[in-house]
Amino acid sequence: MIIEVLKSIDMEMLLRLLLATFLGLAIGxxxxxxxxxxxxxxxxxxxIVSCLLTIVSIQSAYLFPxxxxxxxxxxxxRLAAQIVSGVGFLGAGVILRRGDDTVSGLTTAAxxxxxxxxxxxxxxxxxxxxxxxxxxxLISVEIVPITIKKIGVKEFHQKELYLRLTLTNxxxxxxxxxxxxxxxxxxxxxxRIKDLAEDAYLIILLVMVxxxxxxxxxxxxxxxxxxxxxxxxxx
Numbered sequence: 001m002i003i004e005v006l007k008s009i010d011m012e013m014l015l016r017l018l019l020a021t022f023l024g025l026a027i028g029x030x031x032x033x034x035x036x037x038x039x040x041x042x043x044x045x046x047x048i049v050s051c052l053l054t055i056v057s058i059q060s061a062y063l064f065p066x067x068x069x070x071x072x073x074x075x076x077x078r079l080a081a082q083i084v085s086g087v088g089f090l091g092a093g094v095i096l097r098r099g100d101d102t103v104s105g106l107t108t109a110a111x112x113x114x115x116x117x118x119x120x121x122x123x124x125x126x127x128x129x130x131x132x133x134x135x136x137x138l139i140s141v142e143i144v145p146i147t148i149k150k151i152g153v154k155e156f157h158q159k160e161l162y163l164r165l166t167l168t169n170x171x172x173x174x175x176x177x178x179x180x181x182x183x184x185x186x187x188x189x190x191x192r193i194k195d196l197a198e199d200a201y202l203i204i205l206l207v208m209v210x211x212x213x214x215x216x217x218x219x220x221x222x223x224x225x226x227x228x229x230x231x232x233x234x235x
Contacts, residue, residue, distance in 0.1 A: 012125075013055050020051035020122040023134045027115055030138060031108065038094050038108050043115045046087060050119025054080040058124065080120050087116040107141065149211060158208040159235070161218060165203045166196070166230035173203060176227055183221045184209055200229070 024047025028040035057079030075081075091109035114137055121130040167176060173193060181188050190206035209218055215233055222231055 013059075016055060016122050016125065016127075017048060017051055019127060019130065020047045020119050023047060023118050023122065023130055024115055026134050027111060027118070027137065030142065031111060036094075036108050038112060042090075043111070046090070046112060046115045047119040047122075050080075050083050050087075050116045051123035052119075053083055054120045054123025077124070080123065083116050083120060084113070087112055111137070111141075159211045161207050161209055161215075162234040163203075163205040163207060163222060164230075164232035164234070165205070165222070165228050167201045167203065167227060168199060168229055169227065170201055172227040173201060176203065176225060177205065179225045180205060180207065180222065183225070 021044065024044045025040070027047070028043035031038060031043060032040040054077070058076045060079075061076040091112040094108045094112070095105040114133070118130050118133055118137075121133060163180065165176060165180075167173060177188060177191065184207050186208050188205050188207055190204075192202075192204040194202040194204070196202050215235070219231065219233055222228065222233070
């Protein structure tokens with residue numbers, strides 16, 4: 001009985017699942033090292049199951065014999081085509097909109113979609129293409145941004161920081177914004193002002209700083225500005 005089961009095992013299909021596991025592992029480790037909400041385990045599940053469903057979709061299309069009254073026609077990738085739509089809901093779950101209207105998680109959501117694509121390619125038997133896809137994904141999210149920052153124009157050497165400044169005098173708002181611009185030698189374009197309780201005012205500013213500057217260095221620059229009661233800095 002066991003020998004018959006072993007003979008019925010398609011080693012190529014097992015190889016596809018194993019390859020999908022290793023490729024998903026490569027992507028998942030990159031997300032895990034960056035402490036993203038969607039990490040190694042999730043990426044592995046997406047890659048393996050996408051590969052499995054693609055194998056089932058392709059193989060089942062050829063398992064059913066032609067009917068006696070009508071010919072049965074099945075699309076080998078019909079089931080696999082639904083994977084992309086299903087993974088879209090999972091990707092949407094990692095996209096967050098913060099209180100300051102900034103959106104985060106887009107790269108992680110794209111990685112989810114990419115992991116599903118790698119699983120589908122592996123399940124369909126495109127081994128070289130799947131390996132090349134993972135290689136290019138890792139190069140795109142790790143090496144390319146660093147290279148662009150080193151050889152690119154000024155904007156590529158900067159990063160965005162949100163400053164949340166609390167003031168107690170409405171008349172000081174323009175002066176504080178002007179001092180912030182002078183501190184960073186950059187014009188502040190994204191400005192939000194909000195009234196708080198007890199005659200306090202919240203100013204939210206998006207500033208561009210050198211990518212090498214630390215949060216503490218930015219804090220020291222802002223802390224010396226008069227008339228600011230509280231400071232919060234968010235990357």
